Amino acid sequence: MSLIDxxxxxxxNVRRYSRRTQEIYAEVLKDFTKFxxxxxxxxxxxxxxxLKESLTPLVIRGYEMNLLDKRGLSPRxxxxxxxxxxxxxxxxxxxxxxxxxxxxxxxxxxxxxxLPVFYRKDAMAGYFAESDIFAGEDILTSPEEFMERYTAxxxxxxxxxxxxxxxxxxxxxxxxxxxxxxxLFEKRLKRAIVSTLYATGIRRSELVSMRRDSIDFDRxxxxxxxxxxxxxxxxLVPSLCKEISLYLQAVEATVCGNRQWDSPLFVTSRGxxxxxxxxxxxxxxxxxxxxxxxxxxxxxxxxxTLATELLEDGTDLNSIKxxxxxxxxxxxxxxxxxxxxKLKKVYETAHPRAKSGGKHGx
Numbered sequence: 001m002s003l004i005d006x007x008x009x010x011x012x013n014v015r016r017y018s019r020r021t022q023e024i025y026a027e028v029l030k031d032f033t034k035f036x037x038x039x040x041x042x043x044x045x046x047x048x049x050x051l052k053e054s055l056t057p058l059v060i061r062g063y064e065m066n067l068l069d070k071r072g073l074s075p076r077x078x079x080x081x082x083x084x085x086x087x088x089x090x091x092x093x094x095x096x097x098x099x100x101x102x103x104x105x106x107x108x109x110x111x112x113x114x115l116p117v118f119y120r121k122d123a124m125a126g127y128f129a130e131s132d133i134f135a136g137e138d139i140l141t142s143p144e145e146f147m148e149r150y151t152a153x154x155x156x157x158x159x160x161x162x163x164x165x166x167x168x169x170x171x172x173x174x175x176x177x178x179x180x181x182x183x184l185f186e187k188r189l190k191r192a193i194v195s196t197l198y199a200t201g202i203r204r205s206e207l208v209s210m211r212r213d214s215i216d217f218d219r220x221x222x223x224x225x226x227x228x229x230x231x232x233x234x235x236l237v238p239s240l241c242k243e244i245s246l247y248l249q250a251v252e253a254t255v256c257g258n259r260q261w262d263s264p265l266f267v268t269s270r271g272x273x274x275x276x277x278x279x280x281x282x283x284x285x286x287x288x289x290x291x292x293x294x295x296x297x298x299x300x301x302x303x304x305t306l307a308t309e310l311l312e313d314g315t316d317l318n319s320i321k322x323x324x325x326x327x328x329x330x331x332x333x334x335x336x337x338x339x340x341x342k343l344k345k346v347y348e349t350a351h352p353r354a355k356s357g358g359k360h361g362x
Contacts, residue, residue, distance in 0.1 A: 003048045004029050007091045016229035018205045020276065028084040035063050052097060057105040060085055064106060075111035082108060116304040116334055123292030124198065124305065130290055134187040135195070135243050143174040146184065166289065182269040185254050189266060190282040192247045193274075197283070197299050199240045200224075201306040201324050204279050204299040210265040212248070217241055226325035234323060307335045 001009075008026055011017045017025070033046050036054035040046045060082065067073045067081060086103035093101060133153050141149075147170050151161060161167055173180040196207060206224045214223045220241055222234045236244075244265075251259065256271045264273045274282075284297040295301055303324065310320050321332040 002046070003051055003092065003097070004033075004046075004088070007088050010091055011087070016227070018227065020205065024080075025084050025087075028081050029088065032063055032081070032085060035066060048097075052092070055085070055089060055092070055098065055102050057102045060103055060106045064109070068109060075109035079108050079111060082106060113334075116308065117295045117301050118305040118308040119287075119293060119295060119301060121309065123290070126292055127194070127287060127290040131187075131191045131194075131286065134184070134191050135246065137246060143170065143177060143180040147171075147174065181254055185250055185269045188247055188250055189268065189274075190286050192243055193266065193279060193282045194286050194302065195240055195243055197279075197302040198306060199237055200234045201303045202226075202234070203303065203325075204276055206325075207266070207279060207299070208274055208276055211262050212259065212265050213261040214265055215241075215244060217245065224325065227327070230325065232322065232325050304335070307332070311335050 007029075008022060011025060012022050030043055033040070033043060033051065033054070036059050037046050037050045040050060063085075064078055064082060067078045068075070073081075082103055086101060089098055089101040089103050092098040133150055147167070150167065150170070154161075154164070154167075169183070170180070173183050193207065196202070197204075200222060202222075202224050203226065206226055209225060210222075215221075215236075216223070220236045220238070222236055223231060224234055225231050251267060255267060255269060266274045268274060268278070279299055283299050283302065287293045287297040307320055307324060310323075311317075317329060317332050317336075320335065321329055324332065326332050
């Protein structure tokens with residue numbers, strides 16, 4: 001087994017990195033060896049000695065410049081590549097193959113701090129109001145009856161049925177009840193995914209890995225296994241408990257009955273496990289059909305949104321840290337960016353000079 005294979009095994013079994021992180025590390029290391037070890041025609045021909053000799057500050061600096069100048073990668077991405085190499089070097093130091101970490105001698109490109117993007121409360125409220133019919137109790141019905149209820153729920157000034165893409169899609173499927181039922185189940189599933197991400201702030205990988213027994217309906221808590229294989233409990237609001245319960249009933253009725261308690265929590269209409277890309281598409285399609293969502297539609301923005309709302313409502317940073325599963329408070333402090341707007345409001349309404357328009361005196 002090569003040194004790179006041993007390192008990848010280490011981050012998988014000891015450090016417990018997610019599958020996606022393992023894939024990224026493997027891609028970066030393959031890319032580095034291709035750049036640094038030109039005498040090897042393929043990754044399989046890279047020997048441990050070749051790898052050791054390539055891990056020098058000069059070679060790593062050349063690799064960094066190649067990523068920045070020739071390939072035009074962003075400073076953020078380049079920093080990720082150097083961090084992966086630094087992690088490999090630390091591992092090789094533990095096994096006495098290297099005596100120092102050459103990646104530490106390479107200066108990193110500066111990157112601008114990106115503030116978390118989040119959705120407005122009214123946009124989220126609008127989405128849940130629009131999609132509420134797909135999370136209801138009486139969803140197992142004929143296409144005609146459901147479509148009638150759907151249009152009745154949509155009756156408001158300015159609504160035109162011919163301009164509604166959801167109704168148009170239902171109309172195409174109405175003549176095929178089985179396909180309509182599968183489509184309706186997928187709508188319930190996607191709504192449940194958005195609801196869970198928004199109400200709990202869990203990561204995409206955590207959502208995908210959840211099992212049926214991750215939910216304790218009696219205690220109204222969700223057990224989540226996060227980074228580093230750490231488990232935490234997250235409280236659930238009654239509305240989310242109800243929605244997940246109704247979703248599970250729909251799974252039993254329309255997908256597959258008698259499922260085990262350790263089976264995946266979220267499955268598609270075909271009974272297959274959801275996967276990261278499915279979650280991405282679900283969030284994008286659900287939020288993309290509602291007004292007010294100007295930011296990119298992704299699971300992580302829902303996580304940012306919950307953290308920002310909790311902070312605005314006065315929740316202390318340590319509580320948010322525990323909820324999100326951050327390893328340090330520094331990762332949570334990034335959400336304080338939005339609190340300045342609230343502070344400014346308080347200042348303008350309470351400070352004597354602010355009330356007087358900034359003029360001298362009271």
